[in-house]
Amino acid sequence: MPARNLPVAIPMRWRRTPVFSGGNKRFEGPLRRSEMAAVLSRRHRYRSRNGAEIPDNLQVLVLHYAIQASAAEPTGKKISYKELPGGDIYIEPFTGRCIRPLIGIFAADLEAFERAVSLCPGQKETLGDSSYTVFVMPKIPITLVLYAADEEFPANGNILFDAAAAHFLSTEDYAVLCSALVGRLKKLGKQG
Numbered sequence: 001m002p003a004r005n006l007p008v009a010i011p012m013r014w015r016r017t018p019v020f021s022g023g024n025k026r027f028e029g030p031l032r033r034s035e036m037a038a039v040l041s042r043r044h045r046y047r048s049r050n051g052a053e054i055p056d057n058l059q060v061l062v063l064h065y066a067i068q069a070s071a072a073e074p075t076g077k078k079i080s081y082k083e084l085p086g087g088d089i090y091i092e093p094f095t096g097r098c099i100r101p102l103i104g105i106f107a108a109d110l111e112a113f114e115r116a117v118s119l120c121p122g123q124k125e126t127l128g129d130s131s132y133t134v135f136v137m138p139k140i141p142i143t144l145v146l147y148a149a150d151e152e153f154p155a156n157g158n159i160l161f162d163a164a165a166a167h168f169l170s171t172e173d174y175a176v177l178c179s180a181l182v183g184r185l186k187k188l189g190k191q192g
Contacts (some may be wrong), residue, residue, distance in 0.1 A: 057176055064173050065137055072167035074139055078160040084171040098178040099159055103116030105186050107146050116188035117144065128157070136181060140168055142183075 039151050046102045054062070069122050081094045106113035110130045117132035125131035128145040143160040147153070169177065 009047075011097050058180060061137075061173055061177055061180075063167070064169055068167075068169060069139065070167040071130040072139075072164050074141060075164050076144055077163040079163050079165070080158065080160060081171070081174065083163075084161060084174060084188075085166050086171045090171065090175065094175050094178070097175055098182055099157055101154050101179075101186075102144060102159065103146065103157040105182070106189065107148055107157060109189070110148060112189035113144075113146060113185070115152060115191075116185040119188050120185075127160075134181060135166070136177060140165070140177075142178060142181060144181075 071106045073166070082091045087094070106116075113130055117134060120132075120134045122132055122134040122141070125133055125143055125145070127143070128147045130148075131143060131145040133143040139162075141162050145158045145160065147156040149155040161174060165174065
C-alpha cells in the first residue's frame with residue numbers, strides 16, 4: 001500500500017495517543033539499530049535514522065501502534081501467540097511465517113542467534129537453550145526462544161509476547177512484526 005493512501009484519520013488521532021502525546025513525534029522501534037527509528041513528518045511518512053523511507057508494511061505497523069496503543073504497561077507475564085485475541089485461529093500461519101523460519105535459521109547455530117540479538121535492544125532470558133527478549137517498539141517486548149536439536153528431539157522454538165500485548169497492536173500485526181524481526185535477525189546473524 002503506498003504511504004500516501006494511509007488512513008486520513010491518523011493526523012488528528014495520533015496526537016491524542018499515549019505514544020505521540022505532548023508533541024512527541026519520534027519513537028524507536030522495531031529494531032532500533034536498523035531501519036526503524038520512526039519520525040512522523042507533516043506528510044505522515046516514516047523515515048529511518050538515515051533518511052530512507054521505511055517499508056510500507058512497517059509504516060502500517062507504526063500507524064496501527066499510534067492508533068491502538070493504550071496507556072497500559074507490560075505485565076512481565078509471557079504468553080504465546082495462541083493466547084492473543086484470535087491467535088488460536090491463526091497459529092498455523094504464524095508458525096509457518098515466523099516460528100519455523102526462526103528455528104530454521106538459528107536452531108543449528110545458537111551463536112549466530114546470540115550475535116544477532118545482541119545487536120538489538122533487549123535482554124537475555126533463561127528459557128530454552130537460548131532466548132532473548134527484544135524491545136521492538138515502546139511497550140512491546142517479544143521473546144524469542146530456541147531449543148537446539150538433540151538425540152531425542154528435533155530443534156524447536158517459540159515466540160512469546162507480554163500478556164498486555166493486545167493493548168498495543170492487533171494479533172495480525174504481531175505476525176507482521178515477528179516476520180520482520182526474524183528477517184532482520186537473519187541479516188544480523190550473517191554479519192558476524
